[in-house]
Amino acid sequence: MEPLLRMTLIGKRFPGVQALDDVGLEVLPGEIHALLGENGAGKSTLIKILSGAQQPDSGTIEFGGESVTMVSPHDAQRRGIVTIYQEFTLAPNMTIAENVFIGREPGVGVFVDWRKMASETRTITKRLGLELQPMSIVRGLSVAEQQMVEIARALSMKSRLIVMDEPTSALSANEVEKLFRIVRELKAHGLSIIFVTHRLEEMMQICDRYTVLRDGRLVGSGAIADTTIDGIIRLMVGREVNALFAHRERTPAGDVVLGVEGLSRRGNAQDQNATVLADIGFEVRRGEILGIAGLVGAGRTEMARAVFGADPFDSGRVTVEGRQVHIRSPQDAIRHGIGMVPEDRKQQALFLALAVRINLSMASHKRIMRWGVFIDETAERTMVEEYRNKLNIRMTSPEQLIASLSGGNQQKVTLARWLALRPKVLIVDEPTRGIDVGAKVEVHHLLFEMAQSGIAVVAISSELPEVLAISDRIITMREGRVTGEIKREDANEETLMSMMTLGAKAA
Amino acid sequence: METISKSPHSEARPRAKADIMGFLARFAPLIFLIVLMGGFALGEPRFLTPLNLFNILRQVSIYGLLAVGMTFVILTAGIDLSIGSLVAFAGLVAAAVSKGGLSNRFTVGAGAEAASHAWFLAALAAIGVGIAGGFLQGFAITRLKVPPFVVTLGGMSAFRGAALLFAAGGPISGFEPNFVWLGQGRIFGQVPVPVIIFLVFAAVAHIVLRYTRYGRQVYAVGGNPEAARLSGLNVRAVTTSVYVIMGFFAGLGAFVLDARLDSAEAVAGTGYELTVIASVVIGGTSLFGGVGTIFGTVIGTILIGVLLNGLVLMNVSAYIQQIIIGVIIVFAVAFDTFAKSRRRVG
Numbered sequence: 001m002e003p004l005l006r007m008t009l010i011g012k013r014f015p016g017v018q019a020l021d022d023v024g025l026e027v028l029p030g031e032i033h034a035l036l037g038e039n040g041a042g043k044s045t046l047i048k049i050l051s052g053a054q055q056p057d058s059g060t061i062e063f064g065g066e067s068v069t070m071v072s073p074h075d076a077q078r079r080g081i082v083t084i085y086q087e088f089t090l091a092p093n094m095t096i097a098e099n100v101f102i103g104r105e106p107g108v109g110v111f112v113d114w115r116k117m118a119s120e121t122r123t124i125t126k127r128l129g130l131e132l133q134p135m136s137i138v139r140g141l142s143v144a145e146q147q148m149v150e151i152a153r154a155l156s157m158k159s160r161l162i163v164m165d166e167p168t169s170a171l172s173a174n175e176v177e178k179l180f181r182i183v184r185e186l187k188a189h190g191l192s193i194i195f196v197t198h199r200l201e202e203m204m205q206i207c208d209r210y211t212v213l214r215d216g217r218l219v220g221s222g223a224i225a226d227t228t229i230d231g232i233i234r235l236m237v238g239r240e241v242n243a244l245f246a247h248r249e250r251t252p253a254g255d256v257v258l259g260v261e262g263l264s265r266r267g268n269a270q271d272q273n274a275t276v277l278a279d280i281g282f283e284v285r286r287g288e289i290l291g292i293a294g295l296v297g298a299g300r301t302e303m304a305r306a307v308f309g310a311d312p313f314d315s316g317r318v319t320v321e322g323r324q325v326h327i328r329s330p331q332d333a334i335r336h337g338i339g340m341v342p343e344d345r346k347q348q349a350l351f352l353a354l355a356v357r358i359n360l361s362m363a364s365h366k367r368i369m370r371w372g373v374f375i376d377e378t379a380e381r382t383m384v385e386e387y388r389n390k391l392n393i394r395m396t397s398p399e400q401l402i403a404s405l406s407g408g409n410q411q412k413v414t415l416a417r418w419l420a421l422r423p424k425v426l427i428v429d430e431p432t433r434g435i436d437v438g439a440k441v442e443v444h445h446l447l448f449e450m451a452q453s454g455i456a457v458v459a460i461s462s463e464l465p466e467v468l469a470i471s472d473r474i475i476t477m478r479e480g481r482v483t484g485e486i487k488r489e490d491a492n493e494e495t496l497m498s499m500m501t502l503g504a505k506a507a
Numbered sequence: 508m509e510t511i512s513k514s515p516h517s518e519a520r521p522r523a524k525a526d527i528m529g530f531l532a533r534f535a536p537l538i539f540l541i542v543l544m545g546g547f548a549l550g551e552p553r554f555l556t557p558l559n560l561f562n563i564l565r566q567v568s569i570y571g572l573l574a575v576g577m578t579f580v581i582l583t584a585g586i587d588l589s590i591g592s593l594v595a596f597a598g599l600v601a602a603a604v605s606k607g608g609l610s611n612r613f614t615v616g617a618g619a620e621a622a623s624h625a626w627f628l629a630a631l632a633a634i635g636v637g638i639a640g641g642f643l644q645g646f647a648i649t650r651l652k653v654p655p656f657v658v659t660l661g662g663m664s665a666f667r668g669a670a671l672l673f674a675a676g677g678p679i680s681g682f683e684p685n686f687v688w689l690g691q692g693r694i695f696g697q698v699p700v701p702v703i704i705f706l707v708f709a710a711v712a713h714i715v716l717r718y719t720r721y722g723r724q725v726y727a728v729g730g731n732p733e734a735a736r737l738s739g740l741n742v743r744a745v746t747t748s749v750y751v752i753m754g755f756f757a758g759l760g761a762f763v764l765d766a767r768l769d770s771a772e773a774v775a776g777t778g779y780e781l782t783v784i785a786s787v788v789i790g791g792t793s794l795f796g797g798v799g800t801i802f803g804t805v806i807g808t809i810l811i812g813v814l815l816n817g818l819v820l821m822n823v824s825a826y827i828q829q830i831i832i833g834v835i836i837v838f839a840v841a842f843d844t845f846a847k848s849r850r851r852v853g
Contacts, residue, residue: 310737334739342737349737351730353797362727363738365720373719417738 002065004029004192005050005081005161010059012045019045020056021216027161032183032193034203034224037213038236038295038464038497043196046213047163050194051083052076064160080160084150086169086297090138097121097134100153124152128182143274144175151182162186163194168202169297169479180206198295200229200501212236230494233501237464237493253472254286256322257456258338258425263306263316265480276302277313277480284425284456289447291471291488292460293496299480300460301343304427308340309333320424334363337424341414341431343460349414350402357384357398360413364420387416391446408439415446426450427458432466444470464493476500535842536790536806540813547817554820561699567786567812568701569760569767571805573779574786575705575712576756578804579749581787582716583729584796585648585655587750589662590757590783593640594776596670598761601633602679602771605686626686629765634758640666641754645747655750663780670773680770690766701763706805708759713801725749730797785832786811789839793846 005027012020020042027033037043048054050061052070061068063079070076073083090099097117098105106120107113121134130148138146147167154162164183168176183193183206197203203210204224211221212235220235263280266273277299284290294300306313309327318325325336333340342348351359361368361380368383370376384398391412395405402410411431418426431447432440447470451457461467467474468491475485476499484499547554573590580587605625640662647658692700716722727735728745736742765771790807792799811832818828 308737330737331739331741340737347731347733349734351727351734351797353730353793354726358723358726362723362735362740365723369720373721375718375720375723377718 001028003027003062004064006062007046007050008060008062010046010049010061011057012049012054013057017216019216020049022059023213023216023218025050025211025218026221027192027194028209029160029192030187030190031208032187032195032206034207034210035194035196035213036200036203036210036232036236038462041213041236042216043213044165045216047083047165047194047196050076050081050163052081053083077157077159080158081163082154082157082159082161083163084147084154084165084167086166088146088150090146090149092139093137095135095137096125096132096141096149096152099138099149100124100134100156102153104157120156121152124155127155128152128185142175144171144178147171147179148182151186155186159191161192161194163196165196166198166297167195168197168199176202198297198501200232203232204229229498229502233494233497237497253288254454256283257286257320258284258307258458259317259319259322260307261317261319263303263313263318265302265306265311265313275480277306277316280316280477280480280482282475282482282485284458286454286456287451288472289451289457289459289470291467291474292458292477293464293467293474294462294477294500296462297479298477298500300477301429302480303477304340304429304458304460305342307333308338308427310340310342334421334423338427339363339418339421339423339425340427341411341418341429343429343433345407345410345414345434349417350410352401352403354402355399356393356395356402356405356413357381359402360384360387360398360416361420363417367420383420387420391416391419392442406435406439408435408442411435411439411443412446415443419450423455425456425458427460429460430462431459432461432463440466464496467496468493536803536810540806540810543810543813543817547813547820551817551820554817557697559816559820561697561702563812563816564702564705564809565699566816567808568699568705569764570779570782570786570811571705571808572708572756572760572763573783574790574804574808575709575801576753577783577787578712578790578792578799578801579716579725579752580655581784581792581794582725582796582799583746583749584732584794585746585749586784586794587641587644587655587659587662587753588780589640589644589659589666590753590760591776591779592663592666592670593637593754593757594761594764594779595771595773596640596666596673596761597633597636597758598765598771598775599670599673599679599773600636601629601758601762602682602765603673604632605629605682605765606679625683626689626766629682629686630759630762633762633765634755637754637756637758637761638751639754641750641752641757642747644754645750648750649743649746667773670775674771674773678770678772680768682765682769686766687769688766690763690768701767704759704763708756709801709805716801721745721748726797728796781836782811782832785836785839788836788843791843793843794840795843 003026005025007023007025010020010023023042023046025046035043035046045054049056052073052075061070063081068079070079091102100121101117105112106116118134125132128148128151132145132148138149141149167179171179186193195203195207207224209221209223210232212219212232214236261281263277265277266275268274268276280303282290292300302311305311307318309329309332318327320336320338327333327336346352351362357380361383365375368376368379381398387393388398393412393416394409402413405413428447432443435443447457447459459470468488471488473485473487474491474496476483476496478500486495486499553559577587577590605628644658644662647653648655689700694700694703716725724740724745727738727740728742732742764775786808787804788794789810790799790803790805792803814831815828818831
């Protein structure tokens with residue numbers, strides 16, 4: 001059968017990283033195709049190219065037998081390729097019908113034919129087997145219903161290929177069933193669907209064929225019927241052990257410093273009933289590095305932010321050195337000796353318009369105060385020099401703007417900010433994201449030194465080789481739950497991947 | 508930008524660019540001021556006399572006090588539109604206090620009998636009213652989470668209403684001589700007292716912003732509130748405090764205005780917010796927060812004063828002056844936006 005979509009030798013480079021390297025993707029008419037890969041494997045970039053949001057550097061795209069270039073999402077939609085992202089693109093204060101026909105409202109001139117818009121919306125929702133009032137406002141709908149509105153919009157555009165990015169991640173089991181019924185229905189009508197998912201059991205259940213990416217390359221594709229979950233996992237992680245990741249001498253861990261029990265939270269920005277964190281418990285000891293592994297959206301960052309007081313939580317107990325502490329703000333956490341290096345350096349850690357010196361000392365002013373109000377700049381410079389040498393921060397002067405440092409050196413300044421506070425616990429969220437390989441190894445060694453000096457380190461990372469290289473012990477998370485705990489020496493990428501994707505059953 | 512260094516490890520290139528931008532952002536107002544003064548001096552010989560220059564400074568000293576407070580607010584990416592109204596209200600309260608209370612506030616000549624320290628009570632009253640007004644607005648911004656623009660737009664109306672109610676239609680005038688001296692007197696026969704008050708408080712504010720922990724926190728909260736919060740700063744307290752500081756300066760400005768005019772009235776301070784915000788922005792403080800200095804604000808304030816004075820000397824109509832101020836504000840912000848995009852790149 002002639003494929004509906006054939007992407008050939010697609011290449012895409014971003015500053016410092018080859019996001020896609022000669023990747024191909026073929027989707028047959030009327031099939032459900034799984035696009036799989038670890039975080040950062042290149043799935044998102046491939047989807048963005050397919051949806052016209054980004055342009056490839058090289059390669060060709062054939063759709064419906066003709067060669068196409070998609071210059072914008074609108075262009076892709078016009079050709080019949082519609083992408084439904086995890087973050088919906090609905091206008092919350094408008095009606096379902098308006099959302100379905102947004103930008104293409106039926107009518108005469110500037111006037112909208114509301115009657116026609118409503119009736120066509122009803123036709124589509126009926127076809128999907130849905131009971132939605134075309135004139136109700138989107139804001140009041142559940143996440144699953146909003147997703148249906150997105151699908152209805154895709155259908156109204158007469159699309160032939162629908163790309164769904166993590167469509168089940170926010171749905172309950174019942175809602176997933178319903179979604180699958182509709183997806184099969186669409187398939188029966190001859191539409192093709194690309195399913196990007198981290199949930200491998202679901203993928204086995206619904207998809208016909210698969211394509212796996214790893215590190216921006218195509219590593220395998222074929223029919224689901226000819227493979228197993230284990231086979232897919234091997235493809236997803238099966239790289240050579242990366243020699244560039246640091247190895248360490250391990251020291252025996254001391255007493256428990258940070259204890260978390262029953263940490264739970266419901267409700268996020270999209271859905272007030274979503275399970276964000278469910279009964280999370282773990283301990284970290286003096287001198288230990290606890291790795292937290294999980295796929296994007298597993299709740300790792302949410303957990304870290306809750307422990308640090310950056311986000312509220314509903315229930316749960318946090319203890320520091322055996323004593324229960326009440327943390328309602330980062331100030332509370334800092335008072336109890338907990339520090340956190342957040343995942344997004346630019347948005348959450350750096351003051352880009354300020355000097356390196358001022359960035360570095362921001363959390364530890366108390367150490368360099370004079371007369372209770374003034375900053376003792378001499379003491380501050382001494383402190384900055386100390387960490388500049390200790391962490392090997394490369395800069396021309398402490399007075400230069402932090403924005404002018406490389407990502408790795410910016411991250412070292414952020415780490416120094418917390419070291420200057422002499423914390424008992426340091427949580428690092430994606431400590432090496434967006435920094436080059438050399439700086440990565442340096443950051444790993446810094447984490448080892450911190451552990452050596454008696455700090456209890458919690459390290460969140462989406463890179464499994466990194467988690468394996470730096471941790472003494474690893475816990476895995478999925479959908480806001482801890483799905484397993486494993487010692488470093490018992491773990492490898494395959495075991496971690498199955499603990500992360502299959503949940504507690506496999507652990 | 509065209510001379511891109513070949514070395515991928517060069518940290519000098521972005522730094523040099525940042526330095527040039529930093530230099531421009533810092534000294535552009537000063538350079539502009541010097542050029543402007545040179546231009547006026549050529550066109551109008553009377554401009555450069557000490558008398559005229561001190562007159563300019565005296566004219567801007569009240570704007571200047573307000574602009575110093577406004578610098579704190581704008582550094583946190585906030586704005587305060589209520590200051591003109593707050594000046595009127597605080598000025599009336601201070602005037603009444605100096606006259607020995609509400610009952611004889613309109614009694615002509617009561618000032619003569621009032622104690623010679625009445626100016627001090629008046630100053631306390633004006634500053635107290637200013638601080639209270641600032642705190643209320645800061646509270647609404649941080650606790651009720653209403654944007655500063657809206658809260659202070661409300662304050663602009665509410666404080667003006669309070670002033671009109673308080674004044675019951677009439678001005679309060681005729682204060683004791685010590686009070687009036689603070690607005691009209693000169694030291695060494697040359698330097699107007701309000702100018703001294705302005706420069707002293709500007710110096711204090713400079714020290715606070717540049718050398719104290721609190722100053723650091725103001726820049727941090729304005730530059731990146733989320734990073735400030737995650738660094739353990741009390742973002743809410745800092746945000747509230749800048750409106751309190753603004754209120755303090757509004758009270759102080761009201762007091763000096765009373766003294767200078769020897770009178771307080773409910774329509775005082777109308778339109779001040781625009782001139783004051785313009786002074787701060789022209790002085791290089793970013794409306795996006797986190798960037799700016801008191802030095803820049805002082806220069807910006809004088810620049811506006813020089814501009815208006817020069818235009819008056821050259822017989823340019825007051826209406827055209829308003830147009831010019833408006834255009835300058837837009838260009839100052841455009842420059843700031845441009846500088847910000849450059850900072851992002853660097």
